[in-house]
Amino acid sequence: MQDAAYLQLQPYLASDAIVDWQEGDIPVCPIPVFTKGMQANSYFFGHPKWGKEYFESSHRSEPFKQRWQAAMGSWDDKIVVDIGCGPGNVYATLGGSPKLLIGVDISLNALKMAREVGYTPILTDAHHLPFVDGFADIVVANATVHHCDDMGRILQEAARLVRPGGLLFTDQDPQLTAWNLKGAGLFVRDIRYPVYRLLRSKHYIPYEERSARWKTEVQNQRPGDGITSDMYYKALEPLGFDVKLYPHSHDLGTEVLEGKNGRNSWRLRLSQRLSGINPDTPEAAQSIMCIARRTN
Template sequence: MLSAIKPFLRADASVEERDEYLEVPIMQPSEAIKANAYYFNHPEWAEEYLIYCHRSESFRSRWQAAIGSWEDKVVVDIGCGPGNIFATLKGNPKLLIGIDVAPKSLEFAKAQGYLPLLADATNLPFQSQFADIVTLNATLHHCEDMEAILKEAARLVKPGGLLITDHDPQLSAWEYKGLAKLLWNGRLFVYKITGHGFHKTDSQQEWGLACEIHHKPGHGVTRQLFTDTLKPLGFDVQVFPHNHDLGAEVLEAKTGKAEMKYRIGNLLSGRNPDADTSALSLMCVAKKQLIAVA
């Protein structure tokens, strides 16, 4: 495994080879890294995530339209988890590197076809500008410093290459107010009574929520985060607000329709639920310019 990425490593990089993955030891993990490592290292939880999350036809269609083709290309998937993107899209990249902080998820990702690397996404061991495509799906909101992660991802993209992010909550859509915020705060109690919700146990729910640092009212990504971070680094940036039922149409500036509970949340917060700013997620498709910005 190490030989496959050696041409792309920085001269000072220290990468250790484990049985199932490569590792850049994280000496002082943040609270977010600890939470994500715990949740996604749980075999049952990681497998459930692989089976049930980001596996829909709308997801496949949206990502396929954004990527185009990754045949014979070098791809880096930051926050790959157990390998959902490649498990859904398939194909034949020249090299597919998956980066995460949870060993068990990296084992699942390896089985999907990734070259797995355990590392802190704010300080990756790679040279700059070596990847054709860098992806971050549902990754930024799991990290304390979203801008730092985005900048480090951008550093890896070669001129003409793509940086694609998706499925991070849009701040303006999750900025619940008044009664909507009270209902949001009480949702866990309702889920527990009704048995509704993805998580099966209180422990799984507790750690799942601990992972999602910026998925709550007052948090999330913005169009400005992507444009202000990536444009100065030489990227042409497109940002597409969307709900989760649309595929390739998202890249045609269509947002789709959110579930009723989210529409009610926006209405109770005094917002138009059909506005772009009420769409649950933002997808960013950024292309690195061939000519450096002066």
Template sequence: METIYEQPVKQFVKNGTQFYKKGKYIEFAIEDETEAIKANAFYFNNPEWAEEYLTYCHRSDSFKKRWLAAMGSWDNKVVVDIGCGPGNIFATLGGKPKVLIGIDVAPTSLELAEALGYTSVLADATKLPFVSGFADIVTLNAALHHCEDMGAVLAEAARILKPGGLLVTDHDPQLSAWDYKGVAKLLWNSRKLIYRLTGRGFHKTSSQQFWGLACEIHHKPGHGVTENFFKGILEPLGFKVNVYPHNHELGEEVLEGKKGKPEFKYQMGNLLSGRNPFAGKSALTLMCVATKNNI
């Protein structure tokens, strides 16, 4: 018997693709459990860590204003949130999507997201089990850098969008801002010790810190996203692409080209790396807002 959890998803699944009802989420088989998938599944499946992430991350007023300005209303639309975690985006933005599908690899987080109003799906973001061209909006917040193949995930997000659909990504580290050099890189490499000595940082235990860092495959010097990364993948697929560098606590002004002021430690990291800490290439994050052309 078809359940209420299956109904919103089944209409978009590729023919012949099997899925299973698991508690309060739907599971598709993951053929290749990469190290990134294993690390994210472990971290975000921990109830305490997932609850903390939901409570404290991406919940600010500036985040809400920035996303609403970029996305507009998602009421009565089909929305897919890739890397939804425990549901931070919907918890912050609210609204009334027609269908809200959240995709992740951690059952505990998917159950938390379902309680907020998501139709929760466990699946591999590099090989989504859905047909092409069905979503009005696809979101990827703080998700790409958690994936080994960022390009494959972005291309899949583009594939499932309708013509005229909107793709929004945010909170992935800008490569040029995190490419620390010299003393800055030495300090970065010693950050685990510094966190332990000072008691600072988001993570409460060494285990939580280890797995939290293990999740962030591309959040380290020499890694990250660039404007060319987004445009190089999306423009050939028929997208109009806008990329906005910004620091974390800034709202709708990001879409006007403002970047905000970085925290002192990031200013020092860029200064010690020989860069102007207030330049666009020193902004911590890139937000990508891309519209798929109508055919």
């Protein structure tokens, strides 16, 4: 079977990769252990209603676009791998003309949406990617690492694909020190949705959707969850990467590259203060953006 996906992906697949090629459909790699977190992510981001809403509303802002383009430059004529691409938000926001844009995810329905945006999709486990080493100009993982069971392994697998001189870029993963809420601060966070419902706030999310989304947040469910600067350095520096990290709140654009952290919502700032966290420090910024360039 020689359809377009086969012809595009085949040169970059490892010799021992097992891929089920279904004509006219999305190539699928076997996943021996489909964990609860994987099941949750597959269900939520492939949901016909929630997946579409996520595509239309998440990571689609102008500051997000400006931040990413300033950090990476153009994707034109490059081989790009988007790990955890979901329904295709990132490329739909950034645009451009990549030489090849591979979308990796474990949700078949999300990959079908991503294909419509312009991705060459493949269903596979990000902990065990079926690709050869060092072929991609840019590998991105947006709001992906914390959805996985082993964050360090995900970073190392993503790094393995980057060519010498190429770029590994991650963003929108919750910083542990910002979300390590305790006591009254944790209580304030936990009661927010009943309050939103009472006030008929736009921030209210119905329980079924909220529960399904929460289950996808494998590394962002309890105090002490989240990613740290040390995790990036330990995973990537031994592999020959120059690692630069930028903690930031979610609404910042190019200011992130100037070392600005931004200002969290008043709701998070209140929870942080009640937890003994200074909300005006880099450690209190919601996410860490990682720009890692392979030097050898």
